[in-house]
Amino acid sequence: MARRSKGRPVDGIVLLHKPQGISSNKALQQAKGIYFAQKAGHTGALDPLATGMLPICFGEATKFTQFLLDTDKTYVVRAQLGERTTTSDSDGEIVETRPVEITQSQLEQAVDAFHGESDQYPSMYSALKYQGQPLYKYAREGIEVPRKCRKINVYSITLDEYDTESQQIQMTVHVSKGTYIRTIVDDLGEKLGCGAHVIMLHRSEVGHYPSSKMVTIEELEAKLQQAKEEEIEPSTYIDELLLPMDTALVDLPTITLTKEQGVAFSHGQTVVVGEVPEGVIKVMAEDHFIGIGERNKHGHLKAKRALSSAQ
Numbered sequence: 001m002a003r004r005s006k007g008r009p010v011d012g013i014v015l016l017h018k019p020q021g022i023s024s025n026k027a028l029q030q031a032k033g034i035y036f037a038q039k040a041g042h043t044g045a046l047d048p049l050a051t052g053m054l055p056i057c058f059g060e061a062t063k064f065t066q067f068l069l070d071t072d073k074t075y076v077v078r079a080q081l082g083e084r085t086t087t088s089d090s091d092g093e094i095v096e097t098r099p100v101e102i103t104q105s106q107l108e109q110a111v112d113a114f115h116g117e118s119d120q121y122p123s124m125y126s127a128l129k130y131q132g133q134p135l136y137k138y139a140r141e142g143i144e145v146p147r148k149c150r151k152i153n154v155y156s157i158t159l160d161e162y163d164t165e166s167q168q169i170q171m172t173v174h175v176s177k178g179t180y181i182r183t184i185v186d187d188l189g190e191k192l193g194c195g196a197h198v199i200m201l202h203r204s205e206v207g208h209y210p211s212s213k214m215v216t217i218e219e220l221e222a223k224l225q226q227a228k229e230e231e232i233e234p235s236t237y238i239d240e241l242l243l244p245m246d247t248a249l250v251d252l253p254t255i256t257l258t259k260e261q262g263v264a265f266s267h268g269q270t271v272v273v274g275e276v277p278e279g280v281i282k283v284m285a286e287d288h289f290i291g292i293g294e295r296n297k298h299g300h301l302k303a304k305r306a307l308s309s310a311q
Contacts, residue, residue, distance in 0.1 A: 006038065007032075007035075007036050007037050007038040007039075008035075008036050008037065008038060008235075009037075009038055009059055010035050010036075010037040010038070010058040010059050010239070010242070011058060011059035011060040011061055011242075011245055012057075012058055012059070012061055012239070012242030012243060012244060012245055013055055013056065013057050013058070013061050013242060013243045013244075013245060013247065013248060014031060014035075014055075014056050014058070014215060014220075014241055014242055014243070015053055015054075015055055015056075015206075015209055015213045015214045015215065015243070016031050016042075016053075016054045016055070016056050016214065016215065016216075016217070017051070017052065017053065017054075017214040017215060017216045017217075018046050018050070018051055018052060018053075018054040019051060019216070019217065020048070020049060020050070020051050021048055021049075022048060023045075023048055024042050024044075024045040024046050024054055025042075025045075027042070027054055027056075027217070028040060028041070028042045028054075028056060030217050031056045031217070031220065032056075032058075034217070034220045034221065034224060034238065035058060035238060035239075036234075037058045037059065038059065039058065039059050039062055040056055040057065040058050040059075040062070041056075041057050041062045041065050042054055042055065042056055042057070042065075043055045043056075043057060043065045043068035043069050043206070044068065044069050044073070044177075044206070046201075046203060047089070047091075047201070048091070049089055049090065049091050049198070049200075049201060050201040050202065050203065051201070051202045051203070052075075052201075052202040052203030052204055052211075052214075053203045053204065053205060053206050053209065053211065053214055054203075055068050055206055055209065055248075057245070057248075058242070060245060060307050060308065061245035061248070063291075063305045063307075064245060064246075064248045064249060064292070064305070065248075067248045067249055067252075068206060068207060068248050069177065070177050071177060071206060071207035072155065072174060072175060072176055072177065072207060073174075073175055073177070073179070073203055073205065073206055073207075074172065074173070074174045074175075074203070074204050074205035075172070075173050075175070075181050075201060075202065075203050075204065076160075076170065076171070076172050076173075076200075076201075076202045076204055077170070077171050077172075077173060077181050077185060077198055077200065077201050077202075078168060078169070078170045078198070078199050078200035078201075079168065079169050079170075079171070079185045079188070079189075079196045079197060079198055079199060080166075080167065080168055080196060080197055080199050081100045081102075081167040081168065081169065081189065081192070081194050081195070081196050082097060082098055082099065082100045082167050082194050082195060082196075083096070083097050083098075083195055083196070083197055084096040084097075084098075084186065084189060084195035084196070084197060085197040087123070087182070087197075088123055088182035088183065088185060088186040088197050088198060089182050089197055089198040089199070089201070090197060090198065090199045092197070096195050097195070098193070098194045098195050099194065100167045100192075100194045101193075101194070102192050102193075102194065104162060106192070107159065107162055107169070107192065108159055110188055110191045110192050111157055111158075111159045111171065111188065112157070113191070114154050114157050114184060114187075114188070115154055115156070115157060116153065116154060117151060117152070117153045118151075118152060118153075118154070119149045119150070119151060119152075120149065120150055120151075120152045120179065120180065120183055120184075121147050121149050121150075121183070122147050122148075122150065122180055122183070123180050123182055123183050123186075130145045130146070130147075131145075150178055152175060152176050152178065152179040153175065153176040153179075154173065154174070154175050154176075154179070154184070155174040155175065155176070156172075156173070156174040157171060157172070157173045157174070157184075158171060158172050158173075159171055160172055168199070169196075172204075174205075181198065181201055182197075182198050182201075185197060185198050207248075207250075207251075208250055209243075209247075213243070215241055220238060220241070223237040223238045223241070224237075224238065244289065245289065246282060246289040249282045249292065252279075252280055252281060252282040252292070253277045253279070253281050253282065254281070254282045254283075254284060255273060255276065255281050255282070255283055255284070255293070255301060256283075256284040256285070256286070257271060257273065257283065257284065257285045257286075257290075257301075258285070258286070259285055259286055261273070261285065262283075262284075262285025262286070262288070262290050263285075265283060265285070265290060265291070265293065265301070265303055265306060266285075266290055266291065266303070266306045266307065267306075268303050268306065269303075270296060270298075270300045270301065270302045271293075271300065271301045271302075272300050272301075273300070273301050275299075276295040276299055276300065276301050277295065278295060279294070280292050280293075280294055280304060281293045281294060281295075281301070283301070283303075283306075289307070290306060290307050291303060291304070291305050291306035291307050292304045292305050
């Protein structure tokens with residue numbers, strides 16, 4: 001007999017404000033426990049040092065996590081000039097100290113040089129894997145392994161503050177997926193000739209999701225306590241914080257089917273509709289989201305990922 005899943009079926013996305021000092025997986029497990037959800041996954045890890053937006057997908061929403069992984073991100077980062085560390089952040093050991101002899105103009109020009117497309121080698125302290133093991137495991141053992149260069153795009157980067165007394169700077173950076181802010185800061189330090197490392201990193205936006213929609217673990221726990229005191233189901237308060245799962249797909253073209261076509265689509269059948277665009281398509285049945293599809297070789301709509309709940 002199949003074992004029943006622990007938890008309740010919950011579908012949707014919560015924008016968790018990850019606190020400093022815990023891993024993204026720990027934050028995920030805390031949110032999953034609060035929602036007593038059967039299934040959950042996060043969409044792009046943040047280092048323990050980092051805070052900010054960590055979209056948690058529950059239930060059927062986990063089918064669309066890749067779209068949030070692939071989207072652009074915005075960060076606020078604070079860096080210490082004059083010191084380089086093993087991890088390019090304050091969790092590492094200082095390996096080099098150099099005097100900071102720069103002008104405001106030199107700093108602004110160096111920061112501005114990061115605009116646009118470039119090649120970036122991932123940090124040895126990243127979670128990318130080599131032969132099945134994350135890079136940071138090799139780094140902790142002092143082992144250097146090959147890393148593939150990746151194309152990144154810095155859509156915008158602004159110098160928000162330069163404190164000449166502490167030799168600290170703060171920047172806001174809007175980047176493409178897979179961009180390592182620690183590496184940008186380390187490269188900036190080398191460009192300036194003084195070294196630098198991250199001392200604060202906050203992810204303020206993921207794609208179109210604004211920071212105002214974030215909720216903390218404490219806020220979720222307070223909702224649970226409120227429901228307990230009122231002797232009502234916790235879902236009454238915490239589920240209202242969930243965003244619809246198709247909010248992860250706002251940039252996709254949309255096709256709307258009839259109810260009958262939607263049933264066929266949800267059962268994996270090809271649907272003949274009008275012109276079907278190339279690429280991945282968000283599919284609605286009347287006013288309900290039922291999954292994503294794509295065009296087959298005959299120009300018809302076929303299911304790529306349909307919601308189980310729509311069947």
